[in-house]
Amino acid sequence: MNELTINLKTNSATPLYEQIYDYIKNDIQSGRIPYGEKLPSTRSLSGYLEVSRSTVELAYEQLLSEGYIESRPCRGFFVSEIEELYYLKRAEPQTGRRRAEQRSYRYDFTPNGVDLKSFPYNVWRKLSREILTDDRTELFRSGDSQGEYSFRSAICSYLYQARGVNCTPEQVIVGAGNDYILMLLSTVLGPGLKVAFEDPAYMQAYRLFKSLSYETVSVGMDRSGMCISQLAGAEADVAYVTPSHQYPTGTVMPIGRRLELLKWAQEREDRYIIEDDYDSEFRYKGKPIPALKGYDADGKVIYLGTFSKSIAPAIRLSYMVLPEPLLDAYNKKSRFVNSTVSKVDQLIVQRFIEEGYYERHLNKTRALYKSRHDVLIEELRPLLDICSISGEHAGVHLLLTFRNGLMERELIERAAKRDIRVYGLSDYMIQGTKETSRTVLLGYANLTEEQIKEAVRILADCWR
Amino acid sequence: MNELTINLKTNSATPLYEQIYDYIKNDIQSGRIPYGEKLPSTRSLSGYLEVSRSTVELAYEQLLSEGYIESRPCRGFFVSEIEELYYLKRAEPQTGRRRAEQRSYRYDFTPNGVDLKSFPYNVWRKLSREILTDDRTELFRSGDSQGEYSFRSAICSYLYQARGVNCTPEQVIVGAGNDYILMLLSTVLGPGLKVAFEDPAYMQAYRLFKSLSYETVSVGMDRSGMCISQLAGAEADVAYVTPSHQYPTGTVMPIGRRLELLKWAQEREDRYIIEDDYDSEFRYKGKPIPALKGYDADGKVIYLGTFSKSIAPAIRLSYMVLPEPLLDAYNKKSRFVNSTVSKVDQLIVQRFIEEGYYERHLNKTRALYKSRHDVLIEELRPLLDICSISGEHAGVHLLLTFRNGLMERELIERAAKRDIRVYGLSDYMIQGTKETSRTVLLGYANLTEEQIKEAVRILADCWR
Numbered sequence: 017m018n019e020l021t022i023n024l025k026t027n028s029a030t031p032l033y034e035q036i037y038d039y040i041k042n043d044i045q046s047g048r049i050p051y052g053e054k055l056p057s058t059r060s061l062s063g064y065l066e067v068s069r070s071t072v073e074l075a076y077e078q079l080l081s082e083g084y085i086e087s088r089p090c091r092g093f094f095v096s097e098i099e100e101l102y103y104l105k106r107a108e109p110q111t112g113r114r115r116a117e118q119r120s121y122r123y124d125f126t127p128n129g130v131d132l133k134s135f136p137y138n139v140w141r142k143l144s145r146e147i148l149t150d151d152r153t154e155l156f157r158s159g160d161s162q163g164e165y166s167f168r169s170a171i172c173s174y175l176y177q178a179r180g181v182n183c184t185p186e187q188v189i190v191g192a193g194n195d196y197i198l199m200l201l202s203t204v205l206g207p208g209l210k211v212a213f214e215d216p217a218y219m220q221a222y223r224l225f226k227s228l229s230y231e232t233v234s235v236g237m238d239r240s241g242m243c244i245s246q247l248a249g250a251e252a253d254v255a256y257v258t259p260s261h262q263y264p265t266g267t268v269m270p271i272g273r274r275l276e277l278l279k280w281a282q283e284r285e286d287r288y289i290i291e292d293d294y295d296s297e298f299r300y301k302g303k304p305i306p307a308l309k310g311y312d313a314d315g316k317v318i319y320l321g322t323f324s325k326s327i328a329p330a331i332r333l334s335y336m337v338l339p340e341p342l343l344d345a346y347n348k349k350s351r352f353v354n355s356t357v358s359k360v361d362q363l364i365v366q367r368f369i370e371e372g373y374y375e376r377h378l379n380k381t382r383a384l385y386k387s388r389h390d391v392l393i394e395e396l397r398p399l400l401d402i403c404s405i406s407g408e409h410a411g412v413h414l415l416l417t418f419r420n421g422l423m424e425r426e427l428i429e430r431a432a433k434r435d436i437r438v439y440g441l442s443d444y445m446i447q448g449t450k451e452t453s454r455t456v457l458l459g460y461a462n463l464t465e466e467q468i469k470e471a472v473r474i475l476a477d478c479w480r
Numbered sequence: 481m482n483e484l485t486i487n488l489k490t491n492s493a494t495p496l497y498e499q500i501y502d503y504i505k506n507d508i509q510s511g512r513i514p515y516g517e518k519l520p521s522t523r524s525l526s527g528y529l530e531v532s533r534s535t536v537e538l539a540y541e542q543l544l545s546e547g548y549i550e551s552r553p554c555r556g557f558f559v560s561e562i563e564e565l566y567y568l569k570r571a572e573p574q575t576g577r578r579r580a581e582q583r584s585y586r587y588d589f590t591p592n593g594v595d596l597k598s599f600p601y602n603v604w605r606k607l608s609r610e611i612l613t614d615d616r617t618e619l620f621r622s623g624d625s626q627g628e629y630s631f632r633s634a635i636c637s638y639l640y641q642a643r644g645v646n647c648t649p650e651q652v653i654v655g656a657g658n659d660y661i662l663m664l665l666s667t668v669l670g671p672g673l674k675v676a677f678e679d680p681a682y683m684q685a686y687r688l689f690k691s692l693s694y695e696t697v698s699v700g701m702d703r704s705g706m707c708i709s710q711l712a713g714a715e716a717d718v719a720y721v722t723p724s725h726q727y728p729t730g731t732v733m734p735i736g737r738r739l740e741l742l743k744w745a746q747e748r749e750d751r752y753i754i755e756d757d758y759d760s761e762f763r764y765k766g767k768p769i770p771a772l773k774g775y776d777a778d779g780k781v782i783y784l785g786t787f788s789k790s791i792a793p794a795i796r797l798s799y800m801v802l803p804e805p806l807l808d809a810y811n812k813k814s815r816f817v818n819s820t821v822s823k824v825d826q827l828i829v830q831r832f833i834e835e836g837y838y839e840r841h842l843n844k845t846r847a848l849y850k851s852r853h854d855v856l857i858e859e860l861r862p863l864l865d866i867c868s869i870s871g872e873h874a875g876v877h878l879l880l881t882f883r884n885g886l887m888e889r890e891l892i893e894r895a896a897k898r899d900i901r902v903y904g905l906s907d908y909m910i911q912g913t914k915e916t917s918r919t920v921l922l923g924y925a926n927l928t929e930e931q932i933k934e935a936v937r938i939l940a941d942c943w944r
Contacts, residue, residue: 034767078766081873083704083734098736132617141612148605153596158793192656192796192820199663207671207693220816227813229671240547270547272562302542303498329622330823332656349691352684356656356820359794409545 020056022065032067036075044084044095055085055093122435123471127264127413128329129462134381135328139373143364159359161351163190163335167366171321171335174369179296180310181319183337189346192332192356194292194322195224201318202228203350204342205254205288212252214242216444218263218292221256234446237262241269244276255280256290260305263294264444264457265415266407274308281316288339292320297378299410300386315339323365326378333357333365385412388460388468395472399479413459415441422479424453430478431456436471484520486529496531500539508548508559519549519557586899587935591728591877592793593926598845599792603837607828623823625815627654627799631830635785635799638833643760644774645783647801653810656796656820658756658786659688665782666692667814668806669718669752676716678706680908682727682756685720698910701726705733708740719744720754724769727758728908728921729879730871738772745780752806756784761842763874764850779803787829790842797821797829849876852924852932859936863943877923879905886943888917894942900935 022039024032043049055061058076062069076093079085085093147155162168168185175181191197198221211225215234225232233250236243242257255277259269269277281287291308299305309319319337327333338346368374389408396405402420407413418427424440431438441455442448460468486503488496507513519525522540526533540557543549549557611619626632632649639645655661662685675689679698689696697714700707706721719741723733733741745751755772763769773783783801791797802810832838853872860869866884871877882891888904895902905919906912924932 037766074766081732081766082769083732083736083738096734096736098739128622132620135617135620137612141609144608144612145605148601148608153599156596156599156792156794158592158788192660193818195817196656196660196663196820199660203663203691220818223816227667227817268545268547270545270560272547272560274547275562302501302538302545305546324622328620330620332818332820332822352687353659353691354657354684354796356660356796358796358825361822361825 020061020064024065024067033071033074033078036061036065036067036072037078040075040079041082041084044079044098049095051095051097053095054091055095057092121432121437123463123467123474124437125413125439125458125460125471126437126462127411127439127457127459129412129459130325130329131381131384131461132328134377134384136373136377139368140364143367143373144360147360147363147367155359155363157359159355159362161353161355163188163355163357164359164362164366167362168335170366170369174374175307175319175321175337178304179293179321180306181337182310183319187337187340187343188335189338190333190335190355190357190362192334193324194294194320194334195220196356197320197334197336198224199228200350200353201290201336202230203353204338204346206345206349209253210251212242212247212250212255213446214257214262215446216264216441216448217256217446218258218294219444221290221292222446225256232446236447237265237267239267240273241267242273242277244273244280247277247280253286254288254290256292257308258292258294259308260293260296261299261410262407263292263411264407264413264441266409266411266413268305268410269308274311277308278311278314278316282314287316288318288342289316290318290320294320294322295325295411297326298382298385298412300382300389301409305410309337312339315341318342326381327365327368327374331361331365333361385461388463388465389414391465391468392458392460392472395469399472399476402479412461413457415455415457417455418479419454420479422454423451424456427454427456427479431475434474434478436474438475484525484528488529488531497535497538497542500525500529500531500536501542504539504543505546505548508562513559515559515561517559518555519559521556585896585901587927587931587938588901589877589903589922589924589935590901590926591875591903591921591923593876593923594789594793595845595848595925596792598841598848600837600841603832604828607831607837608824611824611827611831619823619827621823623819623826625817625819627652627819627821628823628826628830631826632799634830634833638838639771639783639785639801642768643757643785644770645801646774647783651801651804651807652799653802654797654799654819654821654826656798657788658758658784658798659684660820661784661798661800662688663692664814664817665754665800666694667817668802668810670809670813673717674715676706676711676714676719677910678721678726679910680728680905680912681720681910682722682758683908685754685756686910689720696910701729701731703731704737705731706737706741708737708744711741711744717748717750718752718754720756721772722756722758723772724757724760725763725874726871727756727875728871728877728905730873730875730877732769732874733772738775741772742775742778742780746778751780752782752803753780754782754784758784758786759789759875761790762846762849762876764846764853765873769874773801776803779805782806790845791829791832791838795825795829797825849925852927852929853878855929855932856922856924856936859933863936863940866943876925877921879919879921881919882943883918884943886918887915888920891918891920891943895939898938898942900938902939 024035058069058072062072086096087093165185168188171188172183172185191200210231212233212235213222214237233252235246235250241262281289293307296304309317322334323331403416403418405414407415424442428438428440439457442453488499522533522536526536547560550560551557629649632652635652636647636649655664674695676697676699677686678701697716699710699714705726745753757771760768773781786798787795867880867882869878871879888906892902892904903921906917
C-alpha cells in the first residue's frame with residue numbers, strides 16, 4: 017500500500033496526528049486494511065498528505081503502542097495479526113434507568129433521622145477554611161492507614177471521658193462509616209466465623225455480615241438484652257450487641273448481663289464481642305450508660321463508635337477500638353489497607369472535638385431531642401389505653417405496642433393513608449414476621465415539636 | 481441499711497447525683513454492699529445527706545438503668561444479684577507504643593509519589609468554601625449509597641471523552657479509595673472465586689484479595705502483558721489486569737491481546753476482568769491508550785478508576801463501573817452499604833471536573849512529569865552501557881535492568897548508603913525472589929529536576 021487518502025480537517029479540534037491514527041485504526045478494525053499489509057512509509061505518507069513527517073510518526077507510534085501495527089526493522093510498518101478481530105465491537109452505552117423515587121410523606125417518623133438545622137455550619141466552615149489555609153502539601157499527602165495519630169488520640173480522650181473506655185491510639189482505627197469498618201474488621205477476624213445478633217437487630221450490620229459471607233445466628237432477647245443461655249447454645253464465635261441502648265428496642269443491658277456476656281467470650285480464646293455504641297450520646301435520664309468496653313479487662317470487646325449519628329450522616333467517620341489480642345492480626349493482615357477518610361475531614365473533626373465544639377453540639381442536640389421526646393410522650397398520653405410506650409429513655413425513637421387488636425401492617429397502612437410514615441418493628445426482626453408484630457417505631461429527631469403534635473393527633477384519630 | 485455516709489463535695493464539677501451514684505456503685509462493685517441489701521429510701525437518704533430528694537432519685541435511677549440495683553414495688557430499692565461480680569475489673573489502659581518512624585532519605589525515587597506543589601490549593605479552597613456556603617442542610621443529609629447521581633454523571637462524561645468508555649451513572653459506584661472499592665466488589669462477586677494476577681503485580685490489590693480470603697494465582701507476562709495461555713490453564717474466575725500501563729513493568733497491552741483476554745472471559749458466563757486504569761492520565765508519547773472497557777460489548781469488564789493518583793493521594797475517591805450482568809447482584813447484595821465518601825468531597829470533585837479544573841490540572845502535572853521524565857532519561861544515558869530502561873512512556877516511574885552483574889539487593893543497598901532510595905522489582909513479584917532480580921524502579925513525580933540530576937550522578941557513581 018503506497019497511499020492512504022485521508023480527508024484531513026486542518027481546522028478541526030482533533031490534532032492532525034490523531035485524525036490519521038483514527039482513520040487507519042478504523043480501517044484495520046473494519047478489515048479494510050488486512051493483516052500483514054505494509055503501511056506507506058512515514059516519508060511517503062507525509063508527502064502525500066502534505067503534513068510534517070513527525071505528525072505521521074506520532075500517528076504510527078500511537079498505533080504501535082496500541083498494538084494495531086508492528087514495526088519490522090529495515091522494512092517498515094505492517095498491520096498486526098489480531099486474531100479476535102471479529103470480536104471487536106465497541107461497547108454501546110447502556111440505556112439510563114434512574115431508580116424510581118421513593119414516596120415522600122408529610123410527616124416521617126424515621127428512626128434514623130438527625131436534626132440538621134442544628135448542625136454548626138459556621139463552625140464547620142470556619143474549621144474547614146482554617147485547615148485548608150494552615151496546612152498545605154502535608155494535608156494532601158497520603159496519610160496513616162489507621163487514621164491520623166493526633167485524631168486517634170483525640171478519640172481516646174473522648175472515649176475515656178465520655179464512655180469510660182481506656183484505650184491507646186494504637187488500638188483505634190478510623191474509617192469511612194460503620195459498614196466500611198465492619199468490612200475491615202472482617203479481614204482482621206478472618207472468614208468462616210459464626211456471628212450472633214440480637215433479635216430484633218440493627219439490620220444494617222446483620223446484612224453486612226451476611227454479604228461478607230459469614231454464617232449468622234439470631235439470639236432472642238429478654239428485658240436485659242441478649243439471652244446468654246441461647247447465645248451459649250448457638251456456637252457463635254462473635255456476638256454483635258448494642259448494650260448501652262439496644263437497637264431498635266431501646267433495652268439497656270444491665271451490669272449483670274454484661275458480665276455474663278464477657279464471661280461467655282472469656283470461655284474460648286477466639287470469641288469476641290462487637291459492641292456497637294451507635295448513639296450513646298443521646299440519653300434523657302441521668303448520664304449516659306457506660307460502655308461495655310470499659311469493663312473489658314481481658315481484651316474481648318471490639319468497640320465501634322461513629323460521628324455520623326452524632327454530627328451528621330454525611331460525615332462519613334466511624335472508628336473501632338481493637339482489643340490487644342487482635343492488634344497483631346490487624347498489623348499483619350489489614351494494616352496495608354489505605355485509609356478511607358481524607359486528612360482534611362479527620363482534622364476538622366479532631367479540632368471540632370478538641371476545641372469543645374463537639375461537646376457543645378451534643379448538649380445542644382440532646383436538649384433539642386429531649387424537648388421533642390417530651391412533647392411526643394405528652395401527646396401520646398391519650399393513647400395509652402390502647403398501647404404502651406417502650407425504649408423511650410435514650411436515642412431518637414420510641415416503640416409503641418398496641419393492645420387494641422391492630423397489627424403492625426394495619427397501623428402503618430392507616431398512618432400512610434393520612435400521609436404519615438411510621439415504621440414496623442418487624443423490619444428489624446430476623447426470625448419474626450409482620451404477621452405477629454403489633455409494634456411500630458416513631459423517630460422524632462427529624463420533626464419539630466409542632467409537627468409532632470399535629471402528626472400524633474392524626475395518628476390517635478386513625479389508630480382508634 | 482438506713483444510711484450511707486457519703487462525703488459530698490458541693491463545689492465539685494461532678495454533680496451531686498453523680499457523686500452519690502459513684503459512691504454506691506463502687507460499694508456494690510467492691511462487695512461492701514452485698515447482694516440483696518436494701519438501700520435507704522430516697523427520702524431518708526436525701527434527709528441524711530441534706531440534698532434534694534430528686535438528686536437521690538436521679539442517682540438511684542442511674543443505678544437502676546445500669547442494673548446495679550432493682551426496684552421492688554412498695555418495698556424499695558435492693559442491690560441486684562450480679563453473678564459475675566468477681567469478674568468486674570476495669571480495663572486498664574494499654575501502654576502506648578508508637579510505631580518506629582521509617583528512615584527518611586535525601587532522595588526518594590518512590591514510584592507512588594505525586595507532586596503536591598502543583599496541587600491547586602486555591603481552587604480547592606474556593607470550591608470547598610462555595611459548596612459549604614451554597615448548600616446547607618442537604619449537604620449533610622445521608623446521600624445515595626452509590627454516590628451522588630450528578631457526580632456519577634460527571635464521571636461518565638469524563639470516561640467517555642478521556643477513556644473511550646461508554647457507561648451510565650447507574651453503573652458507576654463511588655467509594656473511598658481502591659481498597660474499599662475492591663472490598664465492596666467482593667460482596668458483589670461473592671466468595672470462593674479464584675483471582676488471577678499479573679506477575680509482577682500491583683501488590684496492594686493482590687494482598688487485598690488475599691486478605692478477603694480469595695484464592696489467588698499469578699500468571700506470567702510476556703511483552704504484550706498477561707499470557708492468555710497460562711491464564712486459560714489457571715482455572716481462574718477473575719483476571720485482575722492493568723492493560724493501559726501495566727504496574728509496575730509499564731507494558732501496554734496491545735489490541736490483539738486485549739481481544740484474547742475478552743474472549744477468555746467470554747468463554748464462561750461467570751468470568752470477569754477487573755481493569756485497573758490507575759494512571760492512564762500520564763502518558764508522554766501520543767495520546768492515552770484507550771481503556772479495555774471501551775471494547776467490552778458483552779459486559780465482562782469491571783473498570784476501576786481513581787482520583788487519588790491524579791489529584792492527590794489524600795483525596796480518597798475512586799469508583800468502579802460495573803458491567804450490566806453484575807448490576808442485579810449489586811442492587812440485591814450490596815446496595816444497602818452506605819457510601820464512604822462525604823457529599824462535600826463528591827461535590828468538590830464534581831465541580832473540579834465540570835468547571836475544567838481537572839483537565840487543566842492534568843495538563844499541568846503531565847507537563848511537569850514529562851520534564852522530570854525527560855531529565856531522568858537524559859541523565860541515565862551515560863549508564864546505558866550497564867543497564868537498560870523500560871516502561872518509560874507512561875506513569876511516573878521507569879525500570880532499570882542491569883547487565884553488569886549487580887543484583888537488585890546490592891543496587892538498593894549501594895544507593896541507600898548514599899542516602900538515596902530506589903525500589904526493587906522483586907517487591908512486586910508474586911513468584912520471583914530478590915535473588916534473581918536485577919531490576920530497580922525509579923519514580924520521579926516527587927523529585928525536582930535538580931534533585932533528579934544530582935541523585936542520578938550519585939547513583940551512576942555507586943552503581944559502577
